[in-house]
Amino acid sequence: MTDPTGIGGPVLVIGSGLIGASVGLALRRAGVDVLLRDADPDNLAVAVDAGAGRIAGPGDLPALVVVAVPPSLAGQVLADASAEFVDATLTDTTSVKESVLADAIARGADPTRLVGGHPMAGREVSGAAGARTDLLDDRLWVLTPLAESGIEHVRQAHRLVSACGAYPVEMGAREHDAAVALVSHTPQVLASVLAGQLLASDPDRVRIAGQGLRDMTRIAGSNVGLWTDILSANAGQVAAVLDEVVAALSRTADALRSGDGREGVAGMLAAGVEGQLLIPGKHGAAPSAYREVTVMLADRPGELGRLFAVASEAEVSVEDVRIEHVLGRPSGLVALFVRPEAGEDLVWALTERGFDVRV
């Protein structure tokens, strides 16, 4: 039997939450025999029903073990798996690497078979019920081999990542933790703290909130237990970034109070403009690469479909779509993003077909 992934045996996924079950689904898609374990039988049943794999039996011998449990448990689970499957490659999916890997080794995991991992994917939901076959498609998946990691085990980890449709990126565990403290963990704290401020305020004040506040608090809805774990496991790195943010915010507050701090405020804002340009992703890096065509849709079923049908007939490829929401409902205002040279064709086609194209 051929094995296009090259993994050469079953993969055991321990932990059938959002990431574990999604890894199982992606590996099944790639034709891999996936074994599942979860301390919670209900979660396990949901993952099996979803097609993420089968329940591991006593005779099953995995070539690779993926530990997809919260950071506070991952060290022990990796150590146990190391003892149970003495030849298997061991990896995990937790979002903190240095403390988790050190904990695993301290508890007896074999460092020569251990390669840390962290797929850069997630959703605002958690649990096997939120799992998707495509969750990892085209995502970066950081791998943090140890100095002791055997080359064949590093290769197995790369095969796992590719089999799941993701792109492997190698970096050191400490470097990874510093990076996620900056780009993921600190943003989470800022979103949660900002959203928390709303609790103490007059509800009428929140009523006039716009898209800015919604964007800035979207991730505040994340799972409290999981994020307590993540932040605690990366405590030092996160606290260091928070210190810098606190210093910058305090400088801004002081500048505002001084009555003579326009330069300080302007400098803070200008650094933000410059910093934002460093972020990968179309909206962050090059918002002006596309022409935006805005259409006010009638509030009838199927209008959005009709809109796209006209674009399609006009042979205009829509690169992106945004629907704005105001007062808690879709505004009917749809922004289509197309290549600049196609903008006029689209405006013409839509106008001709009676759409309310806004200038």
Place this chain on the structure above:
Amino acid sequence: MTDPTGIGGPVLVIGSGLIGASVGLALRRAGVDVLLRDADPDNLAVAVDAGAGRIAGPGDLPALVVVAVPPSLAGQVLADASAEFVDATLTDTTSVKESVLADAIARGADPTRLVGGHPMAGREVSGAAGARTDLLDDRLWVLTPLAESGIEHVRQAHRLVSACGAYPVEMGAREHDAAVALVSHTPQVLASVLAGQLLASDPDRVRIAGQGLRDMTRIAGSNVGLWTDILSANAGQVAAVLDEVVAALSRTADALRSGDGREGVAGMLAAGVEGQLLIPGKHGAAPSAYREVTVMLADRPGELGRLFAVASEAEVSVEDVRIEHVLGRPSGLVALFVRPEAGEDLVWALTERGFDVRV
């Protein structure tokens, strides 16, 4: 000649930036005679060309003057307009109310004709070139009448708001400023400070950033001069909110460093979850009201159009669309949000037509 808006005369818009030119466009749509002024002749020409109004002549007598200039200039411009047009209602569109109105009165504006205003709308772009007829449609527009404001002038301000397609909300100037400090000005500072942190970091760290960081820094791209003005004009209220945010962030950093601070971290995260639920808007308030159907599109022009055509044929009304972006390009992964009862129909129709619907 009938005047459906009831304003009963021309409206002079002073300042042809994003908001001023959009007000002009919306009033022209409502059939109002709009006079435009701008210190910058190029900006004025763009606004006139866009159809936002005509250049004010010596004999033109406005019934209402809308001052749409930055906060640092608005007081003087309101005072000048008060002296020039001794019967006109005076309003503005600046995002800070107490200091601007006090400045206007100190410089001689007639308080009986003065009604502060702030449309809750904006874009990441600025200038007349970014103006849109629909920018104010369905938006809240805060009006802050003074104790001295004459009732007929308050009514005129309401007519202006309605003529622009927005919804008037009355509140006190100080209450407005406290509200925007919380829901708009502090989020702007947090986004800018967070984005600014990226400048000092290793570029490789930013490479693994995901949607969370993009959301948290989207508004960091805003206009530096305008926002320096806004924050400076609302300095006291913004500094007060920043102090609270700094205190909460410092408590979190301390809890992380204490090694025994899980409760503090969990409490901060839980407050964020609760606070987020207070924010109006579909995604913030009720993310689970719709069924999400995810489709991986082939990278061919028109696929998005074909997708919508199938939904339309299946008589499924798509309530929202999101396209994810990874590694700086659209991933091909499209999430359609539909009413829960329509989800199965859509999955069936798309699968039947060969679309790659993901579980």
